[in-house]
Each structure stands twice: as structure tokens, then as C-alpha cells.
Amino acid sequence: MPTISDVARITGLSKSTVSRVINNHPYISSQKREKVLKAMEEIGYYPNPSARRLRGHTSNTIGVIVPRIVNPFFSYLVNSIEQEAFKNNYQVIIFQSNDLKDKELYFLNLLKNRQVDGIIMTSIENDWETIEPYMQYGPVLLCNEYVNQSSVSKVRLDQKKGAYMGTEHLINKGHQKIAYCTGGLFAGYGRDFDRNTGYQKAMDKHQLTPNPNWIFIQRHSIEDGKKVVKEILSMNDKPTAIFSGSDEVAAGIIIEAKENGLKIPDDLAVIGFDDQPLAEIVDPKLTTIKQPIDEMGIKSVELLIQMMNSKDSMVEEVQLPIQLIEREST
Amino acid sequence: MPTISDVARITGLSKSTVSRVINNHPYISSQKREKVLKAMEEIGYYPNPSARRLRGHTSNTIGVIVPRIVNPFFSYLVNSIEQEAFKNNYQVIIFQSNDLKDKELYFLNLLKNRQVDGIIMTSIENDWETIEPYMQYGPVLLCNEYVNQSSVSKVRLDQKKGAYMGTEHLINKGHQKIAYCTGGLFAGYGRDFDRNTGYQKAMDKHQLTPNPNWIFIQRHSIEDGKKVVKEILSMNDKPTAIFSGSDEVAAGIIIEAKENGLKIPDDLAVIGFDDQPLAEIVDPKLTTIKQPIDEMGIKSVELLIQMMNSKDSMVEEVQLPIQLIEREST
DNA sequence: TCCTTTTATGAAATCAGTTTCATACTCATT
DNA sequence: AATGAGTATGAAACTGATTTCATAAAAGGA
Structure with missing residues (x-):
């Protein structure tokens, strides 16, 4: 060689x-x-990149931390990041945290060792206090997921507005009993919190109070969606519409609802979040909140490269618009 | 630091x-x-990994080349590879070739520079003559896609049998006019060739000869599937069943067929390949050939680690079984 | 007791590049 | 003619680890 x-x-x-x-x-x-x-x-x-890196500090590599690559939202996001990075002569290393704190920390360590020049985090597992110290070793950018911290750059979506739009859309269709289904818990900040707030705000504005039983948390998969329907069917006071924080859960809801003879959207209206490919595959096709995944990836790479090139640590926040796509499920 | x-x-x-x-x-x-x-x-x-690497140590990193990470087949494969690698203390770098020869070569070069200790290729763009020289720099393993070459390790599926089973399943359901839809071209070797052979063999055995118009090549996406239906509708002699080399194309076929008032499976039976999550989302649910993706990923990592540890270059070939999953579309 | 082997440690070379420092040459300007 | 700026190149130091070579102490065997 x-x-x-x-x-x-x-x-x-x-x-x-x-x-x-x-x-x-x-x-x-x-x-x-x-x-x-x-x-x-x-x-x-x-x-030899190792030799260059050892002396020259830049590896022309950026790391992307995702929770799960099999989730289409993240695979599309990674794809867009990879494309944009390659255009700018950067290599992308993809890290799967699997929602594990240890793994996330292990990946952040690579920043410390100059394995990567910068990191895009699309999810956060550890407390911010644990992550923050790593920022001294190189730029870290929060994409999609975020924290209430002014000291870190973020590219994010107007989640609150998204949830508000979705909920209000259901209300405008005549629904009053609207269930809410989220992937996260009820933390006091971040993506899921903003969505909750949007939902609440829309409900409040129309003087609606949801039955606490209609709030489902930590639902991620198609299977989870199916279970939600089963739970609803066993309730005395049933919701007539569901706002779901994920298209996958929404798809599960639709499939199981049909299985049980419910007509969608007449008996149960469903709205999803993401606009994943499956939104057009389910029958009836899914109304959903479209997240501009490609733009988010491109913007993140752009910003991170800027950060890597600027000598003094810069912090910027970008917020991208979000959009309701009406199909057949509402 | x-x-x-x-x-x-x-x-x-x-x-x-x-x-x-x-x-x-x-x-x-x-x-x-x-x-x-x-x-x-x-x-x-x-x-510092760069320093260790420079001195000729292993990087405990394996590279995986995929054509597109957004394709669920590959994202699931990568996921399984990543999990198994992490268990064995290996890091995974994912490379997206985007079907580009140059990009593939660029990634193979990282093997030359000891950026990665070994490479798993899940697709092949360049001629084998171009790729082979890189094997002197470290182990290369072909996973899923393969070539007719005894000098390289492979983990692959019995594609021929898969296609044979699928086609015969349609024949057993009473179909005689069976269309065939593939992602690849008609090369003389590899995954797609084996599938073609399996299809032909099943047809031959039952003395059936397909109309050449029913052979669709280079169809990959849901959109492609929709187009296939449009083409079929304009034919005088229409097939009554379709064997598709991809669940996504099959999903597109189902969606567009329903749109045009065709009943599935009565007017048109459809069978896919992969058993992707969407197979259970489409309505009617898709009959498909299940590929054991997880096993394939695990086996690939196992084998590659063996290859990396053995001093003399070893070559092994593993073939995994394949399975028909009958649902509602046939 | 003497010699060999095993155990334990450090100095220096090495990996493949980049960067600093030194040097020399060419012009242009005063 | 002398000075200074700009251009062009090489020698050597440096990056952060591993490994070879050398050496010394401790242990074991004759």
C-alpha cells in the first residue's frame, strides 16, 4: 500500500x-x-485518513446518532444527511443508540477522540448535564429532538403548531372526543412536550376536556397501535377520533379498527404524524402532519459544517415549518 | 484531551x-x-483510535455498503448487523452507495487504509474484476447480493427456491398467466438471475409460457408498481397474477389495482418478496416470500469476524432458507 | 554459588501524514 | 547596489499510540 x-x-x-x-x-x-x-x-x-486525523485534526467525518435506523423517519433523515454531507465531501458515520444511555455516551466519546468532527443528535437519552461536557471537544447539533437550552444549536420543527393543526383539524370535522397518543412520556421539555402543548391548546381553545383514559403514552409501533384500539373498544366512553404522534401507530390503529368492523373515518377518525411512505399504503390513506425531513437533514449538515469551520463556538437555532396533509382517514 | x-x-x-x-x-x-x-x-x-490504527492495530470497525438505507430491507439488515457487531465490540460504519460505482469504490478504499477491518457488501455495482483487488487489504463478505465467484465469502439466500415456491404457489391457486416483475436486469449471475431461474423453472414444470409483455424489469418503488398496473390494464392479453421481486412494488400494484376497481386476489393475485412491515399494512395483506434478514445479518457478522481473526484468508459460503408467507393477496 | 529463565519496565523507533522552521531564489523598489 | 517581499522547497519536529530492543531484578535449576 x-x-x-x-x-x-x-x-x-x-x-x-x-x-x-x-x-x-x-x-x-x-x-x-x-x-x-x-x-x-x-x-x-x-x-491514510488515520495519519491525517492524528496530526491534522479534521477527519471530514460527521457522526449521526439515531435511536433506530429501521424507523423510516430516521432512515429518511439519515439519507438526507448523508447525501448532503457527501456533496460537501464529508463522510457520515451512523450510530444507533437503541435508546440506550451507555451507547449514546460511547458515541459522544468518539468526538473527544476526533473520530468525528461533529455530531448530529436526532435523539437524546442522557440528561443534558451529562452531554454538555462533550461539546467542548467539537460541535454538537440537535436535530429533531431538542432540549430547553440556549447553549446548543438546534434544527427543529414547530411541533406545537403541528399538533395544534392536527387537533383542530379533527375538531373542525366535528369531533369532540379526541384521544391523544404519543411516543414519549410527559417530560417538561422537548419535542413530545411541545406536541402535548399543541394538543392541549387546541382542546382548550374549543373548551374541550379529554377523558384521561384517552391519553396513551409510550406507543411506538404498529403493534402498539393495534393495542390502543383494543383498549378503546373496552371503554364505556369511547373517543371518536385519535391524534397519533406517529404514522406507524396510526397505521396499527386503522388496521385493527377495520378488523373490528369500525368504519374509518366515520366511526373513528385517525391522524398521524410524519408522512411516512406507509401513510399512502394504508387503506383508507392516512391524514398526517408532514415533517420536512429532507430540509431538516440538509439544514443540519449546512449548519454543522458552518459550526465546524467557525473558530469560536457559534449557536444557532433553525425552526422549519410543518404541514397538514389531508387524506382519507379524517 | x-x-x-x-x-x-x-x-x-x-x-x-x-x-x-x-x-x-x-x-x-x-x-x-x-x-x-x-x-x-x-x-x-x-x-485515540486514529493513533492505534496508524500503528497497525485493528480499528474494531466494520463497514457495510448498502445501496439505499431508506429501503426497509436494508435498514433491517443494517440493524441486525449493527446489533450483532456491537455485541462483539465492533463498531459499524454504514455506507450508502446510491447505486453509484464511484461511491462504492471510495468505500472500498477505506479498507485499504485500514479505516475498517472488514467490509460487508449487500450490493455490488462495479465489475468483480474491479472489486477483487481490494480483497488483499482485508476481508470482504458478500451478503444478500453475490457473484459467481468461489474466491469470496458469501451469506446468501436460496433465491431460486424462493421464486420457485412463489410461482408454484400462484400456479396451485389456478393461475396460468403469471407476470414477473424484478428489480434487476437479466444478468447471467447473482440474486436476480437466480430468481428468474426459479420463476422459469416453475413455469416450465407446469408447461406454461409467459407472454414476454408480462416481464417487467428494473422496478423498485411503490410508484413503479402503480405503473405496472397501468401497463397491464392497457394490454389485450392480461395476466391474472403477478410475482413481484419486491414488497414495495407489490404494494404499489395492489393500491393501483384497487383504485381501478380490480379485486385482489380474484381479478389479480399478487405475491411479493421480503416480508417487509408494509406487507401487513396493505389491504388485502400481502402474500410474500420471507427472507430471514436478522439471521443473515448475524451470520454475516459472525463470519466476517472469523475471517478477520484467521491469519490465512478463508472463504466460506452460507445459504439460508427462505419461506413463503401466505396472506390475503393470493 | 553461578547460570539461565522468567518477570517487569523504559527508551527509542515506528506508523503516515502535517506543520514549523530554515533557506534560497526571484523580482521589485528605493 | 542593497533591501524587502513573495515564491518555492526541504529537513526535522510532531501527532498518540504500539512494538522492538535493551536491561535489570527475581526466581529456579544445576
């Missing part, structure tokens, strides 16, 4: 000169530059 | 001794080992 010394030997120049050619330094005669380039091409030389 | 020299200074020992503790070398007094461990813990020292 050829090294920079081989190139130097072949061209009769020093390693320094070869290195300068590689890194596009000024003050190299074009004649020698040609010579080096040609030799590099000839012997198939490719600089 | 602390280095090994810091640990050496604090403990009053040499870098060599500290390094030996880190790497569990013999001949270290337990008293000094304790001292080093304690100091490392105290200052939050974590060895």
Missing part, C-alpha cells in the same frame, strides 16, 4: 511538497504539482 | 507500561496495573 514517502521518492521531491500538493497549498510550481499528481495516480496512492 | 503521556506522567511510569496495561499484556505487576487504571479513570482518558 503506497505512502506519501513513495510518492516523494518517485518524484524526487520531499514529503512536504507532496503533502502541500495534496492539501492545495499555495507556492507550488505547477510543473511539480503535475508531476506529483501524476505519480499519485500511477501508483494508486490514497492518503 | 488527555493522552497516554498524561497517564504516564501522572503515574510516574512510561508510556510503554501504560500501553501494556491498556492492551492487557502479561508481565505487569498488579500494583502498577491498578495505578494506571485508576489514573485513566480519573482524568477520563480514552485511547
